Amino acid sequence: MASESLIEIEGLNFSYGQRPILKGIDMTMGRGKVIAIMGGSGSGKTTLLRLIGGAVRPTSGYVKVAGQVVHKLKRDELFRMRRKMSMLFQFGALFTDLSVFDNVAFQMREHTDLPESMIRDLVLMKLQAVGLRGAHELMPNQLSGGMARRVALARSIALDPLLIMYDEPFTGLDPISLTVIGNLIRRLTDALGMTSIVVTHDVQESLKIVDYVYFIADGVIAAHGTPDEVRRSVAPFVHQFVHGEEDGPVSFHYPAGPYAQDLKLEGSFA
Amino acid sequence: MPRRIVTGIQSVGHRVIDSIWRLGYASRFFLLTLIKSGTSLHRFTLVIRELYFTGVQSLIIILVSGLFVGMVLGLQGFETLQRYGAESAVGTMVALSLLRELGPVVSALLFASRAGSAITAEIGLMKATEQLAAMEMMAVDPIARVVAPRFWAGVISMPLLAALFSAIGIYGGYLVAVVLIGVDEGSFWSQMQSAVDFRYDVVNGIIKTCVFGVAVTAIAVFEGYDAAPTAEGVSGATTRTVVTSSLAILGLDFILTSFMFRGMG
Numbered sequence: 001m002a003s004e005s006l007i008e009i010e011g012l013n014f015s016y017g018q019r020p021i022l023k024g025i026d027m028t029m030g031r032g033k034v035i036a037i038m039g040g041s042g043s044g045k046t047t048l049l050r051l052i053g054g055a056v057r058p059t060s061g062y063v064k065v066a067g068q069v070v071h072k073l074k075r076d077e078l079f080r081m082r083r084k085m086s087m088l089f090q091f092g093a094l095f096t097d098l099s100v101f102d103n104v105a106f107q108m109r110e111h112t113d114l115p116e117s118m119i120r121d122l123v124l125m126k127l128q129a130v131g132l133r134g135a136h137e138l139m140p141n142q143l144s145g146g147m148a149r150r151v152a153l154a155r156s157i158a159l160d161p162l163l164i165m166y167d168e169p170f171t172g173l174d175p176i177s178l179t180v181i182g183n184l185i186r187r188l189t190d191a192l193g194m195t196s197i198v199v200t201h202d203v204q205e206s207l208k209i210v211d212y213v214y215f216i217a218d219g220v221i222a223a224h225g226t227p228d229e230v231r232r233s234v235a236p237f238v239h240q241f242v243h244g245e246e247d248g249p250v251s252f253h254y255p256a257g258p259y260a261q262d263l264k265l266e267g268s269f270a
Numbered sequence: 271m272p273r274r275i276v277t278g279i280q281s282v283g284h285r286v287i288d289s290i291w292r293l294g295y296a297s298r299f300f301l302l303t304l305i306k307s308g309t310s311l312h313r314f315t316l317v318i319r320e321l322y323f324t325g326v327q328s329l330i331i332i333l334v335s336g337l338f339v340g341m342v343l344g345l346q347g348f349e350t351l352q353r354y355g356a357e358s359a360v361g362t363m364v365a366l367s368l369l370r371e372l373g374p375v376v377s378a379l380l381f382a383s384r385a386g387s388a389i390t391a392e393i394g395l396m397k398a399t400e401q402l403a404a405m406e407m408m409a410v411d412p413i414a415r416v417v418a419p420r421f422w423a424g425v426i427s428m429p430l431l432a433a434l435f436s437a438i439g440i441y442g443g444y445l446v447a448v449v450l451i452g453v454d455e456g457s458f459w460s461q462m463q464s465a466v467d468f469r470y471d472v473v474n475g476i477i478k479t480c481v482f483g484v485a486v487t488a489i490a491v492f493e494g495y496d497a498a499p500t501a502e503g504v505s506g507a508t509t510r511t512v513v514t515s516s517l518a519i520l521g522l523d524f525i526l527t528s529f530m531f532r533g534m535g
Contacts, residue, residue: 053407055403055406055407079409079411080409082407082408082409083408083409085407086407087404087407089400089404090400091399091400093399093400093401093403093404094401095396095401095404095405096395096396096399096401097392106408106410107408107410110408110409110410110415111409111410
């Protein structure tokens with residue numbers, strides 16, 4: 001059971017209108033693993049998460065979560081499936097009109113009939129897991145960026161999901177918060193036996209905690225492997241990305257016509 | 271030259287098609303809100319919470335404006351009626367103006383700018399900060415959980431606020447006409463009592479406020495939900511809420527008035 005894959009993606013294509021975003025993606029993600037999806041900004045990483053969550057429909061191909069093809073589910077079936085997955089948004093997306101406690105309790109109150117006393121115990125346990133039990137009475141606007149991210153993490157494990165997707169969880173964090181969030185992702189994944197998909201471009205931090213890495217560039221999987229394979233890789237794209245080089249397969253310049261033509265220099269010396 | 275005319279016609283056509291499309295989208299959204307209202311009626315605490323924000327927090331502006339509108343009506347009414355020696359009818363005039371027109375219309379305009387804009391800004395910002403997307407991913411429908419409670423809170427609080435507006439307005443008229451100017455108190459109240467008809471004046475006024483309440487909150491929640499998820503988008507949506515709902519209130523008021531009071535009273 002443990003080795004069985006939770007997510008299978010096959011021949012996945014997606015385009016916004018005429019503009020292709022993802023072109024023939026194949027992936028499998030096992031249960032209990034932390035998987036990183038890396039790629040430059042605008043490479044389609046977040047779109048991939050949205051496809052897994054069923055927020056958008058693929059142009060062709062499919063995403064299977066726990067054996068179910070996501071885009072073929074009816075709305076209520078999709079909602080039932082989403083109770084088993086959760087998503088951590090880039091800046092936490094905490095409900096600003098609810099306290100930290102109520103944010104974590106939100107899904108329990110919406111989806112279960114648990115008595116308030118049990119909800120209280122569960123919420124405090126989830127907050128303890130991210131080290132913020134003492135902050136349960138605060139409002140989201142009283143939290144620092146790192147704390148808000150941790151509350152959002154506590155909220156996303158509220159109903160013990162099978163799968164958590166993290167959309168850029170490391171963006172805009174100081175080095176301490178960065179390590180805290182990274183370690184929490186690893187620890188919670190192991191403790192709760194779930195699967196984590198981390199979309200990120202923070203290479204060094206994520207290589208420390210993940211089991212497997214996929215690189216996406218221009219809508220295709222450019223490379224994949226374990227963190228050790230990635231570090232040793234000599235593939236030009238991976239090398240450029242991991243070491244943050246300015247130019248390489250991913251060019252510095254956005255595609256454009258000849259420079260001279262744009263500046264209307266043609267023939268001016270003739 | 272002809273090319274400019276063609277593009278001119280094109281842009282007019284484009285705008286018309288665009289606004290009709292948007293109207294259809296808004297109507298569908300309104301229907302969805304009604305269909306998904308089960309949760310808010312089932313868990314009425316959600317609506318009560320919003321009633322506090324839209325209703326209770328609008329009280330001050332409604333009461334103060336009502337008082338001043340009533341006081342001005344008292345002054346102006348006395349000034350005019352006095353010329354015909356009918357100053358004792360000032361109570362009737364104040365009460366009828368407030369119950370039929372000013373109460374519903376002015377309180378709805380105030381409600382649109384106080385509560386409507388707040389609803390739009392709140393929902394728009396929830397969208398911009400991905401809170402609605404997060405809710406959707408938690409298998410909770412934002413229309414049922416966020417939009418519908420706000421809609422019903424607005425629909426419920428609007429008639430109540432308008433009633434308070436009219437009541438305190440009449441008291442304001444009383445303060446000016448009777449206490450300040452010295453119109454006979456007995457005739458002030460008794461003429462008002464005999465001239466105001468419950469079904470004709472009061473009920474019609476209440477019907478108006480209900481219609482305005484639905485219109486203002488429906489516009490406010492739609493604009494918020496439809497706002498582009500940027501600072502600019504939210505501010506534009508808030509402005510549109512106030513402008514559109516003010517125009518809707520005045521337009522609807524004319525239509526309703528022409529059905530209710532056809533100069534036959």
